[in-house]
Amino acid sequence: MENLKKPAEPAIIKYLNAKAAQAGTPLNLTFELTSRCNFSCKMCYVHSESCNKDKASELTAKQWIDIAQSAKNAGAVFILLTGGEPFVREDFCEIYEAIAKMGFVISLNTNLSLLTDKILETLKNYPPRRINVSLYGMSDETYISLCGLPAFGTVRENITKLIKNGLPVKINSSITGRNEKDLEKMMVFCDGLGIPYKATGYMFPSARLGIERERLEPRGAAEIRARIDRHCFTDEDYNDRIRRIRAGIELEKSGDCPEENDGMDRIRCRAGKTSAWIDRSGNMSFCGMIPADERLNVTTLGLEKCWQAVREKAAAVRMPSKCSSCEYKHICIICAASQFCETGGYDDPPEAICEIAKNTLKEYEKLRR
Amino acid sequence: MKLNYEFVKREVAGEQFLVPVGKAAGIFDGIITLNGPGAYIFDCIPECGSIEEIADKIAGAYEIDRETALADTRKFFDSLNEAGIKAE
Numbered sequence: 001m002e003n004l005k006k007p008a009e010p011a012i013i014k015y016l017n018a019k020a021a022q023a024g025t026p027l028n029l030t031f032e033l034t035s036r037c038n039f040s041c042k043m044c045y046v047h048s049e050s051c052n053k054d055k056a057s058e059l060t061a062k063q064w065i066d067i068a069q070s071a072k073n074a075g076a077v078f079i080l081l082t083g084g085e086p087f088v089r090e091d092f093c094e095i096y097e098a099i100a101k102m103g104f105v106i107s108l109n110t111n112l113s114l115l116t117d118k119i120l121e122t123l124k125n126y127p128p129r130r131i132n133v134s135l136y137g138m139s140d141e142t143y144i145s146l147c148g149l150p151a152f153g154t155v156r157e158n159i160t161k162l163i164k165n166g167l168p169v170k171i172n173s174s175i176t177g178r179n180e181k182d183l184e185k186m187m188v189f190c191d192g193l194g195i196p197y198k199a200t201g202y203m204f205p206s207a208r209l210g211i212e213r214e215r216l217e218p219r220g221a222a223e224i225r226a227r228i229d230r231h232c233f234t235d236e237d238y239n240d241r242i243r244r245i246r247a248g249i250e251l252e253k254s255g256d257c258p259e260e261n262d263g264m265d266r267i268r269c270r271a272g273k274t275s276a277w278i279d280r281s282g283n284m285s286f287c288g289m290i291p292a293d294e295r296l297n298v299t300t301l302g303l304e305k306c307w308q309a310v311r312e313k314a315a316a317v318r319m320p321s322k323c324s325s326c327e328y329k330h331i332c333i334i335c336a337a338s339q340f341c342e343t344g345g346y347d348d349p350p351e352a353i354c355e356i357a358k359n360t361l362k363e364y365e366k367l368r369r
Numbered sequence: 370m371k372l373n374y375e376f377v378k379r380e381v382a383g384e385q386f387l388v389p390v391g392k393a394a395g396i397f398d399g400i401i402t403l404n405g406p407g408a409y410i411f412d413c414i415p416e417c418g419s420i421e422e423i424a425d426k427i428a429g430a431y432e433i434d435r436e437t438a439l440a441d442t443r444k445f446f447d448s449l450n451e452a453g454i455k456a457e
Contacts, residue, residue: 023382103377103388260372
């Protein structure tokens with residue numbers, strides 16, 4: 001499992017991020033090309049069925065390409081293209097190719113159910129650094145239940161297609177009560193293909209959509225964490241992880257939000273230090289989980305001004321003071337975005353995340369051999 | 370001269386590096402870092418016809434003797450070659 005057993009990223013990228021943080025450069029940008037999606041996943045924080053009417057509020061291909069040029073001028077190197085589902089845009093290839101030619105290192109998030117020959121050809125001609133495929137289960141039954149469509153066969157076939165064409169695939173899974181039974185099967189599937197896999201049982205409440213989304217209760221989310229490690233590690237290594245949890249030693253962090261720790265009470269990832277998120281309408285925030293401030297629109301205010309404002313906002317964030325002395329902090333998954341999405345602010349620790357941390361050791365112990 | 374793969378030279382906070390573009394992105398995972406002279410040589414590639422010509426420019430720009438410049442330039446291209454990047 002890549003996220004647990006290999007270094008999260010090359011040293012040069014860490015170094016560039018350190019330099020960019022000092023210089024105030026937006027090295028990493030996420031372009032949320034659309035909030036539309038052909039799936040209607042019950043836990044999604046960006047898309048709900050009403051989003052399919054949002055096409056008019058999306059930036060045009062030209063606007064995205066112009067933003068990419070401004071981003072390049074500002075020093076951005078790493079671009080993540082995401083949605084919604086980016087492949088729902090008819091002009092996806094136009095945007096992708098133009099950005100790829102500019103000299104960015106591109107990653108892509110997709111549910112991979114809408115891969116066309118044209119998109120495949122574009123990806124082959126301009127290979128991204130990574131294609132993050134969301135896998136929601138191992139049967140049509142699970143897909144229908146969670147995403148609303150019997151798409152498993154298509155997604156599996158398209159994963160094979162990408163791999164056969166030498167494209168770098170990573171699988172991500174969001175685990176809820178509807179697909180938790182498929183977790184081990186998904187891990188075995190990825191092991192068989194020799195591709196990295198990452199899953200999480202913790203789902204952010206959608207502060208952006210402002211509606212209730214489905215998710216596991218805290219004990220269930222802790223159980224998923226233990227089941228992933230149980231699958232990834234030998235008995236000896238797994239038992240060693242239990243020993244470390246007991247001893248208060250921190251486990252490895254996920255590579256998706258690398259830490260740039262400026263102190264326990266500040267934002268611990270790169271959000272607002274070297275990275276930012278631009279939503280479908282051009283509004284910038286320091287993390288995609290947090291509702292963007294519509295006053296910070298890159299098409300009206302310009303990318304540089306938005307970035308400076310986002311940096312200031314991120315620098316002002318202080319996490320709850322109670323967290324710094326918590327006995328569970330070494331296994332806690334809290335971040336500034338989850339803190340905000342759970343409580344609407346940064347004052348009190350979010351109960352759901354505290355409960356996950358409190359249940360983690362118990363759930364790991366249950367799976368000890 | 371030109372390279373057999375396409376790269377875009379980028380600079381972030383004083384660090385210069387090459388980002389592979391097009392098919393090259395599928396072959397070279399990530400970025401290739403450059404020091405100052407390396408970045409200068411990369412810029413000379415499209416406008417020079419030979420390694421010797423690039424070495425002449427290096428000798429002028431860095432005020433070093435031609436022999437040293439030629440050795441360093443060759444070393445740069447040898448490193449690219451080892452990575453599968455050929456100059457033609």
